[in-house]
Amino acid sequence: MCAMPERTAKLNRARGYPYAIPPGSFTWRGGSVAPFEPGACDGRTPVLAVGSNQSPQQLTRKFGASGEIPVQRARLSEFDIYYSAHVTVYGSVPAMLQRAPGTAVTLSVTWLDDRQLEIMHDTELRAGNYRYAVIENIDLALDCGKSLGDIHLYVGVNGQLMHEGNAVALQVVPAEGRRPKALTTAEVLEIVRERVAPNVGAQDFVLKLVDDPGFRTACTEAIAVDSVPFAHPTSDPKI
Numbered sequence: 167m168c169a170m171p172e173r174t175a176k177l178n179r180a181r182g183y184p185y186a187i188p189p190g191s192f193t194w195r196g197g198s199v200a201p202f203e204p205g206a207c208d209g210r211t212p213v214l215a216v217g218s219n220q221s222p223q224q225l226t227r228k229f230g231a232s233g234e235i236p237v238q239r240a241r242l243s244e245f246d247i248y249y250s251a252h253v254t255v256y257g258s259v260p261a262m263l264q265r266a267p268g269t270a271v272t273l274s275v276t277w278l279d280d281r282q283l284e285i286m287h288d289t290e291l292r293a294g295n296y297r298y299a300v301i302e303n304i305d306l307a308l309d310c311g312k313s314l315g316d317i318h319l320y321v322g323v324n325g326q327l328m329h330e331g332n333a334v335a336l337q338v339v340p341a342e343g344r345r346p347k348a349l350t351t352a353e354v355l356e357i358v359r360e361r362v363a364p365n366v367g368a369q370d371f372v373l374k375l376v377d378d379p380g381f382r383t384a385c386t387e388a389i390a391v392d393s394v395p396f397a398h399p400t401s402d403p404k405i
Contacts, residue, residue: 173373180257180372181352184338185221187274188237191309195234197226204310206236210277213286214306214319216247217261217336220274228289229282236277240314243270243305246341248333249354250322251393252295252386257375259354259389261336262296262322265397271341275308275317295386296320299400318403324386325393329357333394362388 191202199222215237218224225235246266249259278286290296302316326333334357335341335348349357359371362385366374375382 173369176257176376177369177372180376181350181355183254183258183351184218184261184336185223187220187338188222189239191236191238191274192222193234193236194222194225194229197231198222200234202236202238204236206234207238207277210236210279211283212275212314212317213278213283214242214263214317215274215276216263216319216339219276219286225276229285233282235282238275238277239272239309240275241270241272241307241309243307245269245304245398246271246333246344246346247273247336247339248326248346249336249349249351250295251324251327251390252322253358253375253382253389254295255293255376255379255382257355257372257382258351259327259358260295261339262326262396263319264326264333264394266333266341266345269341269343269345271339271344273339275306275314290320295323297323298403300403301398301400304398321396321400324390325395327354327389328392328394329354358385358389 193200193202244267245263246269247261248264250262254260291298299321300316300318304315306314306317333346334354335344335346337348337350355372359368363371
């Protein structure tokens with residue numbers, strides 16, 4: 167059984183997704199937040215961040231205490247950010263982008279150099295729950311006034327989580343014209359628990375997701391049964 171500090175840390179990490187997201191553009195620099203510098207984006211690959219990759223806390227987990235990543239706020243029309251139909255190794259139900267006509271969602275673009283892109287691929291693609299792709303014919307308005315018509319991103323391969331016949335949006339992610347219910351990750355974990363393991367206590371359920379890979383896989387399979395796949399054409403990134 168977990169010691170109390172370890173237990174609390176696991177519960178907080180699972181339920182706290184996608185962690186604190188600054189309201190404006192910033193530069194992640196060696197674990198701290200610095201002002202955004204547009205010129206630092208030159209020569210880097212723009213990759214859409216729809217969940218915890220918008221958070222300095224998560225970037226520090228992935229990239230350690232060195233290097234810098236420009237993170238630019240943007241507004242993407244006709245899309246929203248929903249919960250994906252899978253569970254992460256740290257017990258969260260994470261985010262995925264999805265088509266949402268009439269909605270405009272605020273998110274971020276991470277500008278990654280080649281080495282950082284390799285690290286991000288390892289963290290996002292290793293478990294097989296996302297694939298790396300490009301979406302085109304989009305309206306992505308950067309906060310500097312420029313727009314992008316295509317962008318790299320990680321597409322959720324399991325599709326979006328459905329609850330009572332509807333998508334579930336991330337409550338902490340702002341959007342205009344949003345139609346589905348928006349919930350916290352803690353609330354979504356309760357939905358998953360009630361669906362797949364109603365006889366397990368709330369805290370024990372989250373800890374079992376973290377500590378038992380077989381149970382975690384079974385939960386992912388259960389919530390993916392009625393999921394909805396990504397609904398926008400994709401292409402392979404040009405190498």
